Structures are given as C-alpha cells and as structure tokens.
Amino acid sequence: MERALQDIVKVCCYGCGALNAHGLQIKSFWAGDDVVCAWRPQPHHIGHPGILYGGTIASVVDCHCIWTASAYAHRAAGVEMDGALRYPYVTAALTVNYRKPVPIDQAIDLRARVVDFGERKAIVQCKVSSRGVLCAEAELVAVRMPVSQPVAEASA
Amino acid sequence: MERALQDIVKVCCYGCGALNAHGLQIKSFWAGDDVVCAWRPQPHHIGHPGILYGGTIASVVDCHCIWTASAYAHRAAGVEMDGALRYPYVTAALTVNYRKPVPIDQAIDLRARVVDFGERKAIVQCKVSSRGVLCAEAELVAVRMPVSQPVAEASA
Numbered sequence: 001m002e003r004a005l006q007d008i009v010k011v012c013c014y015g016c017g018a019l020n021a022h023g024l025q026i027k028s029f030w031a032g033d034d035v036v037c038a039w040r041p042q043p044h045h046i047g048h049p050g051i052l053y054g055g056t057i058a059s060v061v062d063c064h065c066i067w068t069a070s071a072y073a074h075r076a077a078g079v080e081m082d083g084a085l086r087y088p089y090v091t092a093a094l095t096v097n098y099r100k101p102v103p104i105d106q107a108i109d110l111r112a113r114v115v116d117f118g119e120r121k122a123i124v125q126c127k128v129s130s131r132g133v134l135c136a137e138a139e140l141v142a143v144r145m146p147v148s149q150p151v152a153e154a155s156a
Numbered sequence: 157m158e159r160a161l162q163d164i165v166k167v168c169c170y171g172c173g174a175l176n177a178h179g180l181q182i183k184s185f186w187a188g189d190d191v192v193c194a195w196r197p198q199p200h201h202i203g204h205p206g207i208l209y210g211g212t213i214a215s216v217v218d219c220h221c222i223w224t225a226s227a228y229a230h231r232a233a234g235v236e237m238d239g240a241l242r243y244p245y246v247t248a249a250l251t252v253n254y255r256k257p258v259p260i261d262q263a264i265d266l267r268a269r270v271v272d273f274g275e276r277k278a279i280v281q282c283k284v285s286s287r288g289v290l291c292a293e294a295e296l297v298a299v300r301m302p303v304s305q306p307v308a309e310a311s312a
Contacts, residue, residue: 011204012202012204012205013202013203013204013209014200014201014202014203014209014211014212015203015209015211020200020202021200022198022200023200042178044170044176044177044178044179045170046168046169046170046176047169047170047171048167048168048169048246049168053169053170053171053215054218054246054247054250055170055171055211055212055214055215055216055218055219056170056215058211058214058215058218058250058252059209059211059212059214059215060211062210062211062214063211090204090210090254091210091254092253092254093251093252093253093254094210094214094250094251094252094254095249095250095251095252096214096249096250096251097248097249098246098247098248098249098250
C-alpha cells in the first residue's frame with residue numbers, strides 16, 4: 001500500500017509529524033494531480049458543541065498544503081521523497097474561508113493542489129469537505145527553505 | 157483582578173474554552189481599545205524543532221479575534237458580559253501572514269483590534285509578537301450569530 005508522505009519523511013510537527021505523539025498526525029497521499037487527506041478529529045477538537053473547531057481546520061490545512069507543495073516540488077524535479085526532504089517549505093501566508101459548520105463526529109476530507117509554482121514560492125489551494133459537502137476553502141503561500149543538502153527535518 | 161473574557165463566559169471550544177480540559181485555554185483581556193492575550197505554548201506545539209507551529213498560531217489568533225469581536229459588540233451596545241454572550245460571533249475568514257519564526261519556549265503576545273464594525277460583520281486585526289518582535293499579522297472576518305436570547309455557549 002502506498003505510504004503517506006508523512007510516513008516517508010517523519011517529522012516532529014504538531015500538525016503532521018509522525019514523531020509527535022501529541023499531534024494531529026495527518027496523512028497525505030497523492031491522488032492524480034491533487035494531494036488528499038482524510039483526518040478524523042477527536043471529540044475535544046470542538047469549537048461549538050458538535051462542531052469542529054476552525055483553528056484545527058486551519059491547522060490540518062496548513063500542514064496538508066505544505067506537504068502538497070513539497071511533494072509537488074519533488075515530483076517536478078523528478079526526485080523521490082526517500083526519508084529526507086530535498087525541498088522543504090514553510091508557510092508564508094494562510095487564508096481559510098469557512099463556508100459551513102463541520103460535524104465533529106466525521107472525518108474531514110482535504111484535497112489540495114499547487115496552482116502556481118515558482119523557484120522560491122508555491123501557491124496551494126485546498127478544499128475541506130465533510131461527507132461530500134464543501135465546508136471550507138483555503139489558499140496557502142508556501143516558501144521554499146534553502147537547504148545545503150537533503151535533510152530529514154526531524155533530525156534538525 | 158480583572159477576569160479574562162473566557163472566564164466570564166465559559167465555553168467548550170478547543171482554542172478558548174475554560175471548560176475544555178484538552179484545549180489551548182487562551183485568556184483575553186481588554187487593554188484600552190485593544191484586546192490582548194499572552195499564551196504559553198506546550199513543548200509539543202512545535203512545527204520545526206524549537207519553533208512554534210503555525211497552525212497553533214492560527215488557532216489562538218482565531219479565538220482571540222472572535223472574543224475581540226464579541227467584546228467590542230458588547231461594549232458598543234453598552235452591555236456587560238455576565239456569564240452569557242449576547243453577541244456571539246463565528247469566523248467567516250481568517251488570514252495569517254507569518255513574518256518570523258516564533259520560539260516555542262516563550263509566551264506569545266496577541267494584540268487585536270476591531271477595525272471595521274457593522275450590523276452583522278466585524279473585521280479584526282491581530283498582531284502576534286514574541287519577546288517584543290512582531291512575528292505574525294492576521295485579519296479575521298467575524299460574523300454575528302443570531303440569538304433569540306442571550307446564551308452561554310457552553311450550555312448550547
């Protein structure tokens with residue numbers, strides 16, 4: 001079975017790190033030209049009763065879009081992710097537009113795509129759905145971090 | 157001593173609820189025309205090693221700005237918050253611009269202000285600093301929720 005990007009390169013980030021036992025541990029996968037993620041909130045991730053907290057939506061979107069940018073950069077360069085990130089990115093700006101309340105007791109589905117890609121910067125758009133209903137849309141500006149050699153973030 | 161807004165009206169939200177034992181439990185206070193919050197991350201709230209996770213920054217900003225909008229609406233109407241929210245708000249859109257990495261081992265300081273206020277909508281801007289250095293700037297569109305009578309969110 002295909003491995004999640006976050007299981008190929010294990011980092012310590014609260015949102016996406018396989019090495020962060022307290023974190024959200026999202027798992028992102030290529031799906032054609034998109035990168036997708038299904039993530040199940042815990043009951044305490046509520047905003048209002050029964051409703052997933054918007055800050056947590058922003059969090060999973062942030063990480064998922066950053067992995068989308070990095071995966072895209074690797075694919076564009078014809079380089080496999082193989083335990084290290086040759087093209088790591090950080091978030092310069094994140095915008096989330098919240099359309100509908102998201103039920104807390106369901107997984108949410110994220111679908112992201114790079115819509116603009118330059119030498120230093122990538123723009124990633126992401127849709128967040130619950131049971132097929134679009135609940136939020138986001139755009140993230142990802143900036144590539146300079147690396148002298150490929151590194152696993154977790155070892156930094 | 158002045159009580160935090162979140163201790164006047166206790167809700168269950170992951171970001172700001174005094175009733176959410178697993179949550180971030182931010183505390184916001186009026187400071188002149190601004191609303192301020194000092195919040196100390198836990199070690200597991202890291203993004204990269206030593207650096208506070210951007211998704212968590214978005215989360216505390218989200219809640220702090222929503223409380224700023226609600227507090228402003230109460231003040232504008234000459235109504236005290238007194239255990240119930242007469243003017244609850246939800247987030248319609250959140251943009252965070254990340255300027256500098258935020259050290260994980262320091263409190264962050266949020267300072268928010270309502271910059272536009274209408275019947276249904278408020279625009280809130282927020283600056284995030286660490287040890288006096290501006291690290292992020294955010295803008296939130298808050299939409300007032302209709303309520304037939306004042307309610308404590310926690311009891312909803």
